[in-house]
Amino acid sequence: MTSADWIFHGGAIHTMAGTTTDAVAVRDGVIVALGDVRALQGPRTEVVNLDGGALLPGFHDAHVHPLPAGLQLTGCDLAEVHSLAEYRALIAAHRADGAWVLGSGWYGDVFPGGFPDRHELDRLIPDRPAVFMSHDAHGVWVNSTALALAGIDRDTPDPHAGVIHRDAGGEPTGMLSDAAADLVLRLVPEPDLAAREQALRTAQSHLHRLGVTGWQDAAIGAILGGPDPYDVYRAAEAAGWLTAKVTGALWWDRDAGLDQIERHLARRAETAGKKFRTTAIKIMQDGVCENLTAAVLTPYANVPHTHGLSFIEPEALAEAVRRLGAERFDVHLHAVGDRAVRECLDAIEASDRAWDHRHQIAHIDLIDPLDVPRFAVSRVIANLQPLWARQDPVLVETKLPYLTAAQQEMHFAFNTLAAAGAPLAMGSDWPVSSPDPLWGIHTAVNRTAPAADPHAQDVRAQTEPLLAGERLALAAALTAYTIGAARASRRDDTTGSLEVGKAADLVVLDADPYAVPASSLSAIRVRSTFADGVAVHHI
Template sequence: MSGAHPDLIVVNAQVHTDGPGITSVAVTDGRISALSREPLPAGPRTEVVDAGGATLLPGFTDAHVHPLAAGAQLLTCDLARLPHSPDRYRETIRAYAEAHPDQEWISGNGWYGDTFPGGLPDRRFLDEIVPDRPAVFFSHDGHGVWVNSRALERAGIDDRTPDPANGRINRDADGVATGVLVERAGDLVSDLLPPLTEAFLERAFLAAQRHLHAVGVTGWQDACLGPLFGMPDPLPLYRRLAADGRLTARVVGALWWEAGDGLAQLDSIEERRATSTIGRFRATTVKVMQDGVCENCTGAMLAPYSGGGHHGTASGLSFIDPAELAGICRELDGRGFQIHLHAVGDRAVRECLDALEAAHREGDLRHQIAHLDVVDPADVPRFAELGVIANIQALWARRDKEIVERKLPLLGPEREPMHFPFGALHRAGARLAMGSDWPVTDPNPLWAIHTAATRLGVPEDPHSVGEGVFTEPLEARQAIDFRVALDAYTAGSAYANHAEHELGSIKPGHKADLALLDRPILDGGAGATAARTVLTLVDGRPVHDAR
């Protein structure tokens, strides 16, 4: 430490760092200036924070999140925080519609399929609540849109409307459209929603940023800089907030690759990158979506879904032809972009690995594949061999009702052992990064770390529902050690953002992006999920303070 007194010292802390027994951390000019096993000396203007034995962590980096959509969910008709109850959905939607009589469309987010008999909602449910206006609700995972009859009429969708490319209009046994639109079929309605004002978008984003800081997140990778979840492209908003200082997190943006536009979009993506390094923000990654999700049988599988799949998608959908995907990856890699691939099914994972292997891989671009619901055992060692980051969303890896009743029957017993194979990937030497995919699931890193280490649900999470969710691990062999999971959400995600030299660990010289909890958690006990973040620092300055 230099001769100057530190600006801040945290004492009596359980510090998560390489040195054993560290209890005190000093911050000077926004960086960690000293670590000690004893209280460090303070100057007359030094702020001293007594942790009282609680844990001090590196600030979490969420490796895969959608803050604008999440913030909009917080400000509109939010079903995501409700119990899985049709009555509660009905009450909440009705109250929202009555409170907003002047809105042309009633919209919201966050529904779960297992709330409804048969696993999916129906337009008639919404028709009863909102009969006079179009209504549209995005599912919690963003892969389904639930609409009423008025919305179908506005979009010109009837029972004879053909499915669009990479999408599906769900129909009942009589061929009648049910009001659930899967994948890109949702665009037929969401594209008609009135544009959101800049003022609303700013409020939504800043609400999401506050929430992320409140759970200890100091940085993230925005997994889609493009239209998503009915939201406009957030890139102009990031540029504005980064320029005026209101972006208090460190963000890497993943520019959206439009599957139907091919290589013609490369020049536009290059231009977007070139004009988007501002303050704490840079857009140096490209997001490529290769398949959908298993629950609606659009996740791309090597073998058919059990029961043959649904509506002609027996083995799911590859949104981009594998040969074309390899060409895309070669071009992006050659231009120095990190590639952030969405792959849920084992076939999509293999297609992504094949494409990255075929790319001319110069430099240290740190390509990654996110989600990895199912990975074929033959492909597990390829992550380490190819240097591909496994970007995992661990809160999903539990026996909740939706997984047990909707997903596992589609996978079948032969694929279940490789469901979210975090343990296998770690044992094979894969580098792990962790993210929430919020608003798909809650952004609390401590919840995800608990589930990664136990393969059980979180008592505080309203979506941990179902028999055995707290007692019966989902493929216990695929659990990872608590400390491994913690490092994935800190050092691993910082590495994915090319920032491990100054973020993701508590070391002298690193930026003082820190999260102080209200209790010790490093023993990995069950009480960690109830811990609260009481102080979050970015550059040594509070961005969340609940002391």
């Protein structure tokens, strides 16, 4: 009998296939045995003693944007601090060589009134155009030079699905939401292939350090002024340095109509490799509550007659989903507001569901109670971003004031969806928020913030749960970040659980999640990460 390359033992081993086991053996990148694996130990077998820790399938992020995240990490990154003074210091210290000054990761709650102003950037960067993407990627903060280059003034109309924010005198403030951001972003020079490759390498390494071995890239295409990740992924796989399993969701251009399906079919045919596939289509149906662009059923609180924006008319959305389903594409729909969620469910239910689709609705900040059971009935995956479900300053100061009491009662309704039988998958939406799965699991289970999160250091975020009844059981959260997310990416046949014949995509933790207090879940650390039986991270 051929010996194993790796044997893991000496700790809790959670297969995420409904069982636990004492040991796992790996050979040629594949799990070959569970349980009694002594006969597979040979002179060259690497034996890993878990030393009281735990072994799980590698985490899978069901909704992430690694290329812009990597670019953020290598640029003027504001995401690791949370104050206007710190933003000023980082921007002032940033040395940009090009004609534009670019950055990202700011949070609206640090600014008076919840939005930044061009005058702040004008003082810091008076001589070049400056563009800073918000942490949620639904807005940009620009200086006066950038506004002038884009030709944006008091007479410029708001584009469809976008808002040019204005002061009391009607002048643009320098804050551009959703489609309005494109007016400036389309002018920003695109990073070259070398810079994009370095960004993806940086992002992949960061995700591996957090135990992530696969993900669904939720925007393969040129969006929000950013570069298209498609060629970078293909180059990475061809060169052999793409170690993660990636499912790409091809971006649906809402202005291009149904003719774009042919282009998406061609891309899917070109990406039938082991590491990078494009089997899904990403459709954005609305914006976010913080800037009143999320589509809601009842008006926002204190903002009469404001229902947000449906980026695609419901009839057109239904036809797109129907046509894509006929081509056996999974649809990955962005829906934050309860009206957008309903429009997406309507579109899926009007399409052919008599096949093994992996249609999913991402975010679901708000949902009407009547729509909850529809997820299970239509087998629609609820793609959740758990780190958002806590009472941090961003939510409390820039979102909750716009939500009615009834909307707040159905805010990130994780347990309600789970109890109704909705299939769950979890992702981070990084760089919108941290890609650490253990932070996400901590928040899903506690509905409070991880202790080390720089964006939630206040007492309320750390100790007062957001709708305590919507806490998820630990098993449900772990499932959603492993086999549930792998299923959403159409990868559950080869990864996401520890089963004989599946890829040895593994994460070694320094503690068993089931053996620590729920309040300590975010303190668990990743010791090692394996992708196809190769150690891609180790401490």
